[in-house]
Amino acid sequence: MLPVISSEKLSVPSRERSLKNTAPMNALPGFRDFYPADCARRDYILNTWAATARRYGFVAYDGPVVESLELYKKKSGGELVGQLFLVSHTSDEGAAKGALRPEMTPTLARMVAARERDYRKPMKWFCAPSFFRHERQQRGRLREFYQLNCDILGDASTGADAELVALAIDMLRAFGFTSEDFVVRLSDRSAWAAFAAARGVGEDRLGDFLSVVDKLERMKDDESAAKLAEFGVALADVRAFIAQPGAEAAGLAALQADLTARGLSDYVEIDLTIVRGLAYYTGIVFEIFDRAKKERALAGGGRYDQLLTLMSDGKVNLPALGFGMGDVTLANLIESSPRATAQMNDALASNTAAEIYVIIATETRRAEALSVVQKLRDAGRRVDYALSPAKVGKQFQAAEQLGAATAIVVGEEWPHVKVKNLVTREEHLIPAESLPA
Amino acid sequence: MLPVISSEKLSVPSRERSLKNTAPMNALPGFRDFYPADCARRDYILNTWAATARRYGFVAYDGPVVESLELYKKKSGGELVGQLFLVSHTSDEGAAKGALRPEMTPTLARMVAARERDYRKPMKWFCAPSFFRHERQQRGRLREFYQLNCDILGDASTGADAELVALAIDMLRAFGFTSEDFVVRLSDRSAWAAFAAARGVGEDRLGDFLSVVDKLERMKDDESAAKLAEFGVALADVRAFIAQPGAEAAGLAALQADLTARGLSDYVEIDLTIVRGLAYYTGIVFEIFDRAKKERALAGGGRYDQLLTLMSDGKVNLPALGFGMGDVTLANLIESSPRATAQMNDALASNTAAEIYVIIATETRRAEALSVVQKLRDAGRRVDYALSPAKVGKQFQAAEQLGAATAIVVGEEWPHVKVKNLVTREEHLIPAESLPA
Numbered sequence: 001m002l003p004v005i006s007s008e009k010l011s012v013p014s015r016e017r018s019l020k021n022t023a024p025m026n027a028l029p030g031f032r033d034f035y036p037a038d039c040a041r042r043d044y045i046l047n048t049w050a051a052t053a054r055r056y057g058f059v060a061y062d063g064p065v066v067e068s069l070e071l072y073k074k075k076s077g078g079e080l081v082g083q084l085f086l087v088s089h090t091s092d093e094g095a096a097k098g099a100l101r102p103e104m105t106p107t108l109a110r111m112v113a114a115r116e117r118d119y120r121k122p123m124k125w126f127c128a129p130s131f132f133r134h135e136r137q138q139r140g141r142l143r144e145f146y147q148l149n150c151d152i153l154g155d156a157s158t159g160a161d162a163e164l165v166a167l168a169i170d171m172l173r174a175f176g177f178t179s180e181d182f183v184v185r186l187s188d189r190s191a192w193a194a195f196a197a198a199r200g201v202g203e204d205r206l207g208d209f210l211s212v213v214d215k216l217e218r219m220k221d222d223e224s225a226a227k228l229a230e231f232g233v234a235l236a237d238v239r240a241f242i243a244q245p246g247a248e249a250a251g252l253a254a255l256q257a258d259l260t261a262r263g264l265s266d267y268v269e270i271d272l273t274i275v276r277g278l279a280y281y282t283g284i285v286f287e288i289f290d291r292a293k294k295e296r297a298l299a300g301g302g303r304y305d306q307l308l309t310l311m312s313d314g315k316v317n318l319p320a321l322g323f324g325m326g327d328v329t330l331a332n333l334i335e336s337s338p339r340a341t342a343q344m345n346d347a348l349a350s351n352t353a354a355e356i357y358v359i360i361a362t363e364t365r366r367a368e369a370l371s372v373v374q375k376l377r378d379a380g381r382r383v384d385y386a387l388s389p390a391k392v393g394k395q396f397q398a399a400e401q402l403g404a405a406t407a408i409v410v411g412e413e414w415p416h417v418k419v420k421n422l423v424t425r426e427e428h429l430i431p432a433e434s435l436p437a
Numbered sequence: 438m439l440p441v442i443s444s445e446k447l448s449v450p451s452r453e454r455s456l457k458n459t460a461p462m463n464a465l466p467g468f469r470d471f472y473p474a475d476c477a478r479r480d481y482i483l484n485t486w487a488a489t490a491r492r493y494g495f496v497a498y499d500g501p502v503v504e505s506l507e508l509y510k511k512k513s514g515g516e517l518v519g520q521l522f523l524v525s526h527t528s529d530e531g532a533a534k535g536a537l538r539p540e541m542t543p544t545l546a547r548m549v550a551a552r553e554r555d556y557r558k559p560m561k562w563f564c565a566p567s568f569f570r571h572e573r574q575q576r577g578r579l580r581e582f583y584q585l586n587c588d589i590l591g592d593a594s595t596g597a598d599a600e601l602v603a604l605a606i607d608m609l610r611a612f613g614f615t616s617e618d619f620v621v622r623l624s625d626r627s628a629w630a631a632f633a634a635a636r637g638v639g640e641d642r643l644g645d646f647l648s649v650v651d652k653l654e655r656m657k658d659d660e661s662a663a664k665l666a667e668f669g670v671a672l673a674d675v676r677a678f679i680a681q682p683g684a685e686a687a688g689l690a691a692l693q694a695d696l697t698a699r700g701l702s703d704y705v706e707i708d709l710t711i712v713r714g715l716a717y718y719t720g721i722v723f724e725i726f727d728r729a730k731k732e733r734a735l736a737g738g739g740r741y742d743q744l745l746t747l748m749s750d751g752k753v754n755l756p757a758l759g760f761g762m763g764d765v766t767l768a769n770l771i772e773s774s775p776r777a778t779a780q781m782n783d784a785l786a787s788n789t790a791a792e793i794y795v796i797i798a799t800e801t802r803r804a805e806a807l808s809v810v811q812k813l814r815d816a817g818r819r820v821d822y823a824l825s826p827a828k829v830g831k832q833f834q835a836a837e838q839l840g841a842a843t844a845i846v847v848g849e850e851w852p853h854v855k856v857k858n859l860v861t862r863e864e865h866l867i868p869a870e871s872l873p874a
Contacts, residue, residue: 024504024505024507024508024547025547025550025551026547026551027500027501027504028501028503028504028505028534028535031501031502031503031504032501033499033500033501033544033548033551034498034499034500035498035548035552035555036496036497036498036562039496039497039498039499039564040496040497042499043497051817054819055814055817055818055819055820056814056819056820056821057790057791057819057820057821057839058790059473059476059477059790060473060476060477060480061471061472061473061476062470062471062476062479063464063470063471064464064465064468064469064470064581065468065502065537065567065569065581066465066468066522066537066569066580066581067461067464067465067468068461068465070461071461082527084526085503085524085525085526085535086524086525086526086527087522087523087524087537088522088523088525088533089521089522089523089571090519090523091571096525097465098465098522100502100503100524107470110461110462110463111470111472113462114462114463114470115472118472120835120838122824124790124821125473127476130502132502132503134526134528143503144501144502144503152824155824155825157824157825159823159824159825160824160825163824166811170814257804258804258807260804261803261804261805261807261808262807262808262810262811263808263811264811353494353495353496353561354494366698367694367695367697367698368698370695370698370699371698371699371700373699374603374699374700374701377492377493377607380488380492381492382491382492382493382494383492383493383494384493384494384561386596387559387589387592387594387596387597387600388592388594388596388597398557401557402494
């Protein structure tokens with residue numbers, strides 16, 4: 001099978017070239033052009049995500065690309081607000097009123113608050129639109145990127161926790177990755193809350209305490225010990241808890257049992273050093289990493305039982321959990337894996353620009369050829385042909401370049417046509433009226 | 438079959454409700470929330486467009502949502518520049534540098550100018566992303582909308598004209614519309630150019646002349662006559678040409694012959710009053726209208742052989758043609774047609790939230806049920822189940838609400854399971870290990 005666009009090269013146009021022109025030649029920094037081969041790879045990721053979410057009974061939703069700036073000022077974290085792209089129109093009086101969405105949760109909360117009662121619980125919703133953040137440019141980060149968001153609303157059970165983690169695992173298995181390629185590092189904020197409470201750390205200081213735990217792996221031990229001492233907690237105590245969380249981690253054990261029943265336990269490791277930066281998580285939290293540790297986190301999420309209440313100003317009160325998975329890191333991981341790359345290329349190769357190329361061997365038969373083209377397209381086949389007269393050899397060349405598996409030759413044999421298999425080179429004559437075969 | 442989300446109502450939350458809250462409850466004016474049922478209808482349109490374009494051998498591409506403001510200032514028409522949403526970040530010094538894309542052509546021209554040589558001709562490219570225009574709100578107009586763009590680059594033939602018009606027709610046939618529902622009004626700028634030249638109207642005044650022709654149907658006859666007199670042309674002469682264009686419209690006759698060979702001639706009417714407002718068209722132009730004339734144009738396009746040269750500052754010189762089709766008018770037309778609505782509902786009904794619902798009749802068999810769920814999902818089926826313990830009756834209710842056609846009951850019969858057809862109510866016992874059936 002030929003690739004989708006065999007003649008396409010993948011080099012990015014150089015900056016030098018663009019400087020010679022009065023009109024911009026490139027996309028803005030951090031934004032991407034999707035030429036056909038790039039677009040096919042993007043759509044492979046987006047379609048695989050959607051198909052996997054749907055296997056889990058999730059339904060698609062979406063919101064606007066532009067939301068009220070107020071929504072994010074009130075509802076997003078400080079870092080994200082600083083990264084907002086502002087949207088304005090010359091008719092706005094004074095300041096910009098809109099912002100490009102940097103994340104989905106404020107939109108989800110807004111939508112759910114408005115119509116929560118219309119939906120049976122649990123709600124299993126997903127989307128994978130593009131998001132916008134004014135970030136410094138670095139590997140795995142762009143200013144416009146796609147992110148899968150999967151959320152379960154209205155179920156407080158460990159069963160829901162397990163369903164979400166299983167979905168996250170299958171989101172990567174669907175691309176051909178195995179437990180040798182990635183691992184879900186699973187933790188539980190409520191285990192830490194119990195640990196802290198038992199040592200006299202007040203609820204109001206839990207967030208600060210967890211941010212020390214969050215940095216344990218990156219900070220020197222004496223610094224960590226000093227920070228923990230402020231909470232009256234010994235580093236050795238914390239390390240012992242991480243090594244052996246015991247009864248406080250009963251929820252995680254139940255979650256693991258659920259995943260074991262699904263045959264997915266190899267994909268998960270309990271790792272209490274994972275607490276996730278965001279303040280709003282209340283229960284399980286997880287991050288997914290490639291085993292080779294070449295990439296940033298592939299996905300992250302957890303349970304946030306208070307967040308919808310907070311974001312909706314108390315209008316809805318739904319336990320909830322969710323995760324996000326970005327396209328850039330995933331695309332890097334696919335590229336670094338021969339198996340995942342081969343699976344992607346197989347999928348793309350089966351989706352060539354044309355399945356059938358109709359060759360017009362005798363130009364006086366163009367009208368008949370057009371009727372054949374139309375009949376095949378009406379039957380759902382992807383069909384191409386020479387829009388203007390061309391030599392037969394050139395037409396066969398185009399057929400191969402477009403990845404067509406079959407050529408149908410319309411010429412002197414009319415009302416018969418030659419059907420030629422472009423792989424085996426076999427051909428046979430059939431009545432045109434018997435098409436589509 | 439049950440609809441995708443049977444409990445969902447389609448009313449929009451009222452403005453009154455939103456005023457009571459401190460956080461915004463609604464999307465910004467002109468922007469849309471896509472709740473699951475809305476999202477399913479949107480995706481039905483987008484997927485039907487994409488599948489139809491691919492039947493014609495078109496390949497998908499895309500560009501960034503945000504482009505340099507310069508690109509549009511240089512390349513878009515005056516009206517569109519006034520409708521631009523500006524994009525900025527607090528780190529920008531002074532004025533906004535970006536704009537939300539209001540149309541695709543500047544991006545297409547930029548991308549093609551950078552890499553034109555990498556692609557064989559003709560290039561048949563399509564995309565259907567969202568666009569942004571700060572328009573006054575009225576029926577059929579939103580500030581964020583989807584628009585299909587299909588372009589053929591690098592072919593100057595009438596065969597390419599016909600291929601594009603045929604594609605536009607099939608874009609509507611794919612939704613179940615027939616020649617009784619819509620008509621392509623087809624014209625040719627070059628015929629008007631010949632008409633004008635024969636009457637001494639210079640090329641520099643052709644655009645102004647055509648804008649009078651464009652308004653003939655809306656303007657009073659004496660006004661039109663006065664305007665035409667400025668070009669030394671009589672209204673009667675113009676009317677006679679529209680009624681009987683003769684030899685100047687030879688291109689249109691060839692195009693019609695091509696469409697007739699495809700069996701699509703019923704969809705087209707020659708109508709020289711169509712010239713389209715935009716200055717850049719050079720050959721055929723067309724607009725598609727619903728026969729009932731309830732909606733704005735469903736689609737419009739034509740040949741623009743100079744535009745890529747102009748937009749790329751002379752870097753590429755490719756004959757080209759294309760059309761655009763918006764989602765809002767199309768959705769209105771689907772809604773007004775019982776046949777198109779029924780076709781859409783059939784498509785949505787076959788795509789329920791779940792195909793199979795696994796009923797956990799005995800909670801001690803949850804682990805076994807989870808293994809069944811996983812096995813079915815691994816086989817590509819859309820499967821749901823109760824995340825936490827629930828009565829069997831409730832589980833059957835959930836199965837029906839999610840549109841599942843089959844329930845698989847895991848209980849005391851294990852290692853056998855009951856497979857129940859939820860439509861016929863038939864059930865039979867099978868070994869669980871024989872799943873997926």
